[in-house]
Amino acid sequence: AQSVAQPEDQVNVAEGNPLTVKCTYSVSGNPYLFWYVQYPNRGLQFLLKYITGDNLVKGSYGFEAEFNKSQTSFHLKKPSALVSDSALYFCAVRDRRRNFNKFYFGSGTKLNVKP
């Protein structure tokens, strides 16, 4: 069973508009949740994480994400998109109960920000 789902292969948004990249997870308990960004021909860069505490997490480059336990979601958001935000975004989860040492990644969402 897939632990992390990113339902959109691609998200298109105009510069200056808000953006949302969706992520849902299917592990029980209280997982650790992460967002990473990948620019072309580069490795993944850490954006933000949720471990515990406040459901709204703020990260790098003005991104934030909201942990919603009832909907098992961890959507990535930004109030005003920039063209330079165009990249591939990955959601990831660590399952505290099953095997904490394994990270499970979603399939990725390509974000296109048009000028």
Added chain:
Amino acid sequence: NAGVTQTPKFQVLKTGQSMTLQCAQDMNHEYMSWYRQDPGMGLRLIHYSVGAGITDQGEVPNGYNVSRSTTEDFPLRLLSAAPSQTSVYFCASGRATDTQYFGPGTRLTVL
């Protein structure tokens, strides 16, 4: 502080050849891992290690071996390369309860 380094950046192999992808980190992280990235499939965990001398399998371990003799190094060995192993390989390291830091990747083509 170089972070996570990987060599080589690019490699072309013929079917049946063997090779080792190198990964090193200078952050004294106990946790290290190898992923492969294929289009539309995200990153899939191959093997991981929680410390020197300790390794375990991930989601797609077949055809790959690892060892961890030091904290810094975590090489990935392809025993007999197959075209299905054509992919981009990423090494990552981190602390036990924290995020991972990724290397720049190795693009491998198996003919």
